[in-house]
Amino acid sequence: MAETFDVVVIGAGPAGSVAAQYAAEAGLSVAIIERRTRVGEPVQCGEFVPGVEETKAIFDKCGDIDEMFNVPSSIISKHTDEIIVHSPKDKLYKVPFIGFSVERKDFDKFLAIRAEKAGAKLFTSTHARGLKNDTVITTKGEFKGKVIVGADGPLARVGSWVGLDGPTLLAPCILEELPGDFEPKLHIYLGRWAPGGYAWIIPKAKSANIGLGIQHNYTEQSLRKLFKKYLEHLGLGDKKPIFKSGGLVPMSGIVKKTVSKNVIMVGDAAGMVMSSNGGGIVPAMLAGKIAADSITAHIKKGTPLDKYEPTWRAGMSKPLKNAQKTQRVADKFFKSDTQFDLSLSIVGRRGLERGIKCRPLFGI
Ligand SMILES: Cc1cc2nc3c(=O)[nH]c(=O)nc-3n(C[C@H](O)[C@H](O)[C@H](O)COP(=O)(O)OP(=O)(O)OC[C@H]3O[C@@H](n4cnc5c(N)ncnc54)[C@H](O)[C@@H]3O)c2cc1C
Numbered sequence: 001m002a003e004t005f006d007v008v009v010i011g012a013g014p015a016g017s018v019a020a021q022y023a024a025e026a027g028l029s030v031a032i033i034e035r036r037t038r039v040g041e042p043v044q045c046g047e048f049v050p051g052v053e054e055t056k057a058i059f060d061k062c063g064d065i066d067e068m069f070n071v072p073s074s075i076i077s078k079h080t081d082e083i084i085v086h087s088p089k090d091k092l093y094k095v096p097f098i099g100f101s102v103e104r105k106d107f108d109k110f111l112a113i114r115a116e117k118a119g120a121k122l123f124t125s126t127h128a129r130g131l132k133n134d135t136v137i138t139t140k141g142e143f144k145g146k147v148i149v150g151a152d153g154p155l156a157r158v159g160s161w162v163g164l165d166g167p168t169l170l171a172p173c174i175l176e177e178l179p180g181d182f183e184p185k186l187h188i189y190l191g192r193w194a195p196g197g198y199a200w201i202i203p204k205a206k207s208a209n210i211g212l213g214i215q216h217n218y219t220e221q222s223l224r225k226l227f228k229k230y231l232e233h234l235g236l237g238d239k240k241p242i243f244k245s246g247g248l249v250p251m252s253g254i255v256k257k258t259v260s261k262n263v264i265m266v267g268d269a270a271g272m273v274m275s276s277n278g279g280g281i282v283p284a285m286l287a288g289k290i291a292a293d294s295i296t297a298h299i300k301k302g303t304p305l306d307k308y309e310p311t312w313r314a315g316m317s318k319p320l321k322n323a324q325k326t327q328r329v330a331d332k333f334f335k336s337d338t339q340f341d342l343s344l345s346i347v348g349r350r351g352l353e354r355g356i357k358c359r360p361l362f363g364i
Helices: 014-025 052-058 104-118 223-233 281-301 305-331 337-356
Strands: 003-010 030-033 048-050 076-086 092-102 121-123 128-132 135-138 141-150 170-179 185-189 198-203 207-213 243-250 263-265
Touching (some): 014 281, 170 223, 263 281, 281 305
Parallel strands (some): 076 185, 141 263
Antiparallel strands (some): 076 092, 128 135, 185 198
16 A cells, blocks of 8 residues: 655655655645665765855845755854865966855755654655656555655656656766865866866865866766876875765756656756756755745645746746856866866956856856
């Protein structure tokens, strides 16, 4: 016998937990299906979150979001006030940007617990394998839902079960957390260190999350080899990592369609990543809330579920599309460090700031 819920959310990442929390707060019965044994582990993230004021400036049509981003200080690892962009020839561009690094495993757990406190039921070690009409088939039995939420990350399997396309370009990333005392600034390295992407240093309390992401069509070198060179360049080649990880970042932009039948997609599954800076936590959470509101209106008032589509696009697509345009401009210069350096000097610090903050690169 299938357990029955109003909403079955697949994936307890930021998108799924926020969707589950707000749907449960609205009085719906909600199940969250998560294949991992412990939510948020292993960490596959640079662990950087823009401050709430930066988020509000980027996603200025998403309404009041303070409460959603009200996270306990114990989860915040280090506050940062600047992003320092290193050109391929090591010219520095300093962009003011307030944010913080988190212990991502604790961050995801906090969001899942917040959803549970609102009334959602979390099922860990439970892998969703398929969908038959309104019933999700998992490794731990069947879950029936009026609405199914595909919050299952970049591979977007849930959407594919109802014919929805997920991201078509996924950038492979590699990272290590290294011990040490790092200044409260986020560093981004462009050009040869990470062809088609960028390399980062994200400072944490007593360590830094250091990594890079690339597009394979810009280099024949392996991720591991590039990463070794990058660590050596930073003088960190002989440090013993606290942990090593990697993952995939959607780079193809937002998908064409996010609703089909009784299924909606949120977060990475729908390509909702700021591709100019790789940030996906914030858009995943914002979309999770919009998804919950749309599902609630659908179940309680009979509003068509596909109202979700224009609603999230009205709130979020402009900055996400700007970010993707910036990424496309950058893509043109990855083949040559000299050209990349020149283009950065034309774009300048202000242009970089606009790119990072998901505004039009050239101000129009
Ligand atoms: C290396 C790397 C570094 C990054 N750095 C940053 C950063 O610094 N800042 C930032 O904002 N973003 C960063 N991102 C992006 C960010 O991690 C994602 O955009 C964000 O996690 C998206 O949230 P989500 O809830 O959509 O998906 P996810 O966080 O991927 O959550 C999906 C969940 O679904 C579960 N799941 C998947 N399939 C199934 C299934 N069939 N059944 C049950 N459960 C399933 C997964 O186990 C997972 O818990 C980074 C990504 C990578 C890979």
